[in-house]
Amino acid sequence: MKFWEIGKRNLKEIYRNPVLLGFLLGMPLAFMLVFCAAFGGGQASPIAMSIVDEDRSQTSSAFIQYLGSIEAIELNEPIYSEKSQAQEDLEDGRISFYLFIPSGFEEAKQAQQTVNLELAYKEADPMIGLQVKPIIEAVGFEFLGVAPPLNVELKGTESKIKNEVVNFYAPGIAVFGLMILISTAAEIIAGDREKGFLARMFTTPARPSDFILGYSLPFIPVLIVSTLIYLGVGMGLGLTVVGNLGHAFLIFFLIGLCSIGIGMIVGSLVKSESQAGVSWIFIVPIAMISGTWFSTEGMPSAVKSVAGALPFIHAIDGSRAVINGSSLSAIMPDLYWLVGWAVVLFAVGIVLFRRTMVS
Amino acid sequence: MNGVQTFKLTKRFNGLVAVNGVDLEIKKGELFSLLGPNGAGKTTTIRMLCCLLKPTEGTASVLGYDVVKTPFKVKTLIGVSPQDTILSERLNCWENLALIGKVHGLSSNEVKERSKELLETMGLMERSKDQVRKFSGGMKRRLSIAMALVSDPQVLFLDEPTLGLDPQARRTIWEYIAELKGKKTILLTTHYMEEADFLSERIGIIDEGRVVALGTSQELKTNLLEMRSMVVSTENLTAEVMEDLRNKYSRLEKVKGRLKISHKDLDFKEIVDYLHSRGVTVYSAALEQPTLEDVFIQITGKRLRD
Numbered sequence: 001m002k003f004w005e006i007g008k009r010n011l012k013e014i015y016r017n018p019v020l021l022g023f024l025l026g027m028p029l030a031f032m033l034v035f036c037a038a039f040g041g042g043q044a045s046p047i048a049m050s051i052v053d054e055d056r057s058q059t060s061s062a063f064i065q066y067l068g069s070i071e072a073i074e075l076n077e078p079i080y081s082e083k084s085q086a087q088e089d090l091e092d093g094r095i096s097f098y099l100f101i102p103s104g105f106e107e108a109k110q111a112q113q114t115v116n117l118e119l120a121y122k123e124a125d126p127m128i129g130l131q132v133k134p135i136i137e138a139v140g141f142e143f144l145g146v147a148p149p150l151n152v153e154l155k156g157t158e159s160k161i162k163n164e165v166v167n168f169y170a171p172g173i174a175v176f177g178l179m180i181l182i183s184t185a186a187e188i189i190a191g192d193r194e195k196g197f198l199a200r201m202f203t204t205p206a207r208p209s210d211f212i213l214g215y216s217l218p219f220i221p222v223l224i225v226s227t228l229i230y231l232g233v234g235m236g237l238g239l240t241v242v243g244n245l246g247h248a249f250l251i252f253f254l255i256g257l258c259s260i261g262i263g264m265i266v267g268s269l270v271k272s273e274s275q276a277g278v279s280w281i282f283i284v285p286i287a288m289i290s291g292t293w294f295s296t297e298g299m300p301s302a303v304k305s306v307a308g309a310l311p312f313i314h315a316i317d318g319s320r321a322v323i324n325g326s327s328l329s330a331i332m333p334d335l336y337w338l339v340g341w342a343v344v345l346f347a348v349g350i351v352l353f354r355r356t357m358v359s
Numbered sequence: 360m361n362g363v364q365t366f367k368l369t370k371r372f373n374g375l376v377a378v379n380g381v382d383l384e385i386k387k388g389e390l391f392s393l394l395g396p397n398g399a400g401k402t403t404t405i406r407m408l409c410c411l412l413k414p415t416e417g418t419a420s421v422l423g424y425d426v427v428k429t430p431f432k433v434k435t436l437i438g439v440s441p442q443d444t445i446l447s448e449r450l451n452c453w454e455n456l457a458l459i460g461k462v463h464g465l466s467s468n469e470v471k472e473r474s475k476e477l478l479e480t481m482g483l484m485e486r487s488k489d490q491v492r493k494f495s496g497g498m499k500r501r502l503s504i505a506m507a508l509v510s511d512p513q514v515l516f517l518d519e520p521t522l523g524l525d526p527q528a529r530r531t532i533w534e535y536i537a538e539l540k541g542k543k544t545i546l547l548t549t550h551y552m553e554e555a556d557f558l559s560e561r562i563g564i565i566d567e568g569r570v571v572a573l574g575t576s577q578e579l580k581t582n583l584l585e586m587r588s589m590v591v592s593t594e595n596l597t598a599e600v601m602e603d604l605r606n607k608y609s610r611l612e613k614v615k616g617r618l619k620i621s622h623k624d625l626d627f628k629e630i631v632d633y634l635h636s637r638g639v640t641v642y643s644a645a646l647e648q649p650t651l652e653d654v655f656i657q658i659t660g661k662r663l664r665d
Contacts (some may be wrong), residue, residue: 006458006462197447203439204462
């Protein structure tokens with residue numbers, strides 16, 4: 001059990017290094033907290049809205065009062081009576097946008113004519129317009145009874161998922177977080193080679209497989225703890241696991257093994273710790289095209305083909321599916337990819353290590 | 360059977376010859392030193408003997424096992440202390456020793472016993488449970504040698520075992536290595552003359568990848584050293600006298616304010632008489648015993664530097 005002795009040494013080296021341990025376990029926590037809290041966790045803060053009431057009628061006052069009762073909106077005080085004043089504040093950056101209620105608003109409503117409202121915002125901040133316009137349209141329709149130009153009939157299916165955003169992001173972030181193991185494993189091996197420790201160990205009767213297993217072993221607890229952190233924090237922030245949690249764990253475990261395997265290969269090829277750090281240049285783009293942060297649906301077919309040949313997209317798609325309720329048999333192709341990649345990566349790692357042992 | 364034997368051992372790196380057809384025979388139980396300046400090919404030779412580098416040409420054997428054909432077997436027989444003190448910095452002494460011992464197949468009890476003995480011998484027992492990153496250079500070097508010995512190897516490779524150590528730490532390690540004489544085959548590389556002189560049964564002088572001289576320290580000094588030297592303390596030594604001496608004798612050096620004259624068949628009396636005749640006051644004059652450095656300079660034309 002020579003690999004066990006090498007593994008124990010590596011385990012101690014990692015766990016007695018608080019900086020490295022903090023990075024390995026702290027990164028997943030930070031990722032999950034930031035992404036899920038920013039994009040899905042908790043209630044969104046209301047949008048601060050300024051209003052110019054040129055009409056100054058009972059109807060316009062009632063409309064403003066109605067707007068103020070909407071949870072998603074917080075009205076700025078005071079209500080402007082002059083558009084020029086609001087425009088000046090907008091240009092000076094004191095407000096981000098304003099809703100202009102023109103004179104004739106009440107008359108138009110009573111005459112059941114088209115009611116014109118104006119939403120003024122800075123072009124540099126187009127998201128405001130995109131976020132607020134649908135709210136105004138919905139509120140306007142409800143208050144004024146004005147029909148929108150397009151009537152879309154929605155046929156929703158009742159979902160068990162509490163927060164779609166968290167359920168989308170959490171598996172992707174978990175896989176991205178486990179990709180950290182690529183650079184960490186590579187850096188540890190490259191560092192040992194740079195310092196000469198590997199050369200010293202190569203003078204002992206240990207075989208390449210002892211080294212590959214010995215260097216992989218300490219990352220298994222890291223992988224398990226990281227996955228538990230991802231799932232635990234994700235669930236705390238609203239991740240709904242509809243399917244089997246064990247199946248999700250299996251997928252994360254397999255992609256973690258793939259990441260460790262890639263790290264072993266990178267570590268065998270590079271000559272120094274700093275060279276191993278270059279693996280980040282590949283990690284981030286691969287994470288992007290694998291659907292960590294965005295759906296891969298709209299991507300060009302060539303990019304999708306590249307992503308499809310790598311294990312990460314299979315881990316992300318597979319884990320999203322099982323978390324959202326799919327059975328293991330439904331994601332079997334993804335599972336085959338992951339197992340296949342893990343086996344190939346470790347086999348290649350052993351071959352490369354054998355080559356590294358004698359130069 | 361020899362402990363270590365090389366057969367036209369050669370290593371080239373991109374056309375640069377690091378080791379050039381080295382033939383060595385180190386007897387079983389012999390302590391042999393390879394002496395040479397930095398870049399002479401000492402470490403490359405050791406790396407080939409430890410199966411870390413594949414020879415470009417030739418081969419070598421350790422206790423009869425070929426380093427190219429049976430590297431795994433060779434690794435079971437050797438212990439290596441590399442030039443740089445390479446340890447697991449966040450492990451303590453016991454853990455570092457256990458790592459090497461157990462990879463060599465020793466049981467936990469065997470490792471414990473060997474480690475205890477080595478830690479006591481090396482004077483490391485008191486700090487044995489501290490992480491070694493807190494150790495001084497000398498302590499790390501001693502642990503590195505202990506790691507090479509923990510598996511009780513039959514052949515020991517010590518690459519510059521006292522490099523960068525203070526004289527006291529160096530002396531401690533020398534004493535321990537000297538105790539191993541006759542018990543193990545030891546190949547030691549060094550560029551410290553006094554180390555090779557003190558420890559070795561035989562010395563090979565290596566320069567530019569070739570073994571240029573081989574023998575015991577005494578053999579090297581007497582057989583190869585053609586020149587004799589004398590050191591003279593003088594006053595009123597003029598440039599004119601110096602010039603005359605330079606023309607007459609092979610080598611003339613000023614060493615710590617004294618004059619060192621080297622020449623084949625040097626005549627002590629003739630020099631002292633000559634200096635007196637030229638009005639030079641001679642305070643003292645003595646013949647100097649040749650050193651390995653003199654041998655080295657004579658053979659290679661170079662001076663070894665610490």
